[in-house]
Amino acid sequence: MAKTWSTEPAQSLRVREGWSLADVDPASTPGFEGSKKYGQQVLEAGAEQLSDLQEKLFASSRAAGDTRNVLLVLQAMDTAGKGGIVRHVVGAVDPQGVHHHAFKRPTEEELAHDFLWRIRNQLPGVGMIGVFDRSHYEDVLVGKVRELAPLDEIEKRYGDIVEFENELAASGTTIVKVMLHISFEEQKARLAERLDRPDKFWKFNPGDIDERNLWADYQNAYEIALQRTSTDGAPWFVVPADRKWYARVAVQKLVIDALRGLDLAWPPADFDVDLQKTRLAVS
């Protein structure tokens, strides 16, 4: 096989002017040349690349004053596979270099602040890969569908988000925003599995079906949110997710490319190597 990707995910999955969610087939595998089995091999090989890049990012921050970092934002309907991305893509890198946070229904304290307050509190430190399992986007998704805020407030939030992310990007954060896109039918099958297997009961919540019954509203809210907030500094990527293997390999590639874009290298010694060798020898 000449190459793994005929078109890079960073190109084919990006939300641009004129994009619409209905045009994305959740069962498709855009740009990937090969079978599921090959996909799994690519994922395995990619794990090493990712781990190596992450270590360089971390090293640069510790020894060379590099203040950059990476933030992966994961959004999706229930069962779309956010957890699998965390385990199988992010799980390949050193836990020391990962800051993972799952955003739940906001607490009283969080609600007493601006919606970005709790997000700012969880931003990754320098040299880290941050992973948001849900994010500030909940405030324009469930917030809109469930009418948790007036429409003009939702409108205002799109702008606040763009401004916030521009700030982040300007201060050295490479933001990779991913929506895992599954079909209505595939969600049904995955929820059915959770109801069939006692080792999966804990992942099921009756509220998941309430949300499912608002499917069209959510798709609409996603489409608008992504159109309004996909910028050059923080683009959205919509990853077809009916095939778990494809979603994993595509997200892995997006993160690898984000890290490659940083031109990372092992930081040079900021001490006199020969002098330290001598000191060590006589120690």
Next chain:
Amino acid sequence: MAKTWSTEPAQSLRVREGWSLADVDPASTPGFEGSKKYGQQVLEAGAEQLSDLQEKLFASSRAAGDTRNVLLVLQAMDTAGKGGIVRHVVGAVDPQGVHHHAFKRPTEEELAHDFLWRIRNQLPGVGMIGVFDRSHYEDVLVGKVRELAPLDEIEKRYGDIVEFENELAASGTTIVKVMLHISFEEQKARLAERLDRPDKFWKFNPGDIDERNLWADYQNAYEIALQRTSTDGAPWFVVPADRKWYARVAVQKLVIDALRGLDLAWPPADFDVDLQKTRLAVS
């Protein structure tokens, strides 16, 4: 081979009445029956067990109101392999279920508080595995060797630590405290490697040799600290660490046993499964 461990690490490595650090040979492999190669196989098999146990711990907290968690405390002289434990032992479990924190030299803000303040801020949530890379023990180790606090304050801290950890244990945290124990000679070899390899420069700091030159003082401070704070609720384990493979497999076993001690099971459904199947079917 009949069994992997002739004596469990939880037995053979535990700091008890009458224990002394000089009795632990850093190059030994207590209780392990087999070669390095076999050790690596055991580590690989253990990764799956650990991952399964962690998922049950997490699931129990999310769906069954289980408020327990686990805290792994790692202490060691430089180069002893804390990072390798995090990568190769902790790295096997879902990042979602891990709260890792590396404690550095205290900040101004941290110094303005009691020494346990910053520790309390990093305790793992329910259902999580917390990992401390260094910890409150720095305040009776470097604190003592570098005379950062008066001796009577150091004395008081041993008692404060025991009380603090008893509280934690009583509130449902299983604490596993590990000192990775390397020899003076092995540290020299590992520091030399960091000075030889440009991809390792970032891990080296000239201050590491200053600390090395206080080796005997540190060994003494460790011995006293471990003797004073190894309790039934939060015992210390001293893991010979000149052989990285042994240290990893031993710490993995300690964590697996800690999790097994919790008698974890998949939480039962807290909803009517048949009713939800019907709701899903018509959704």
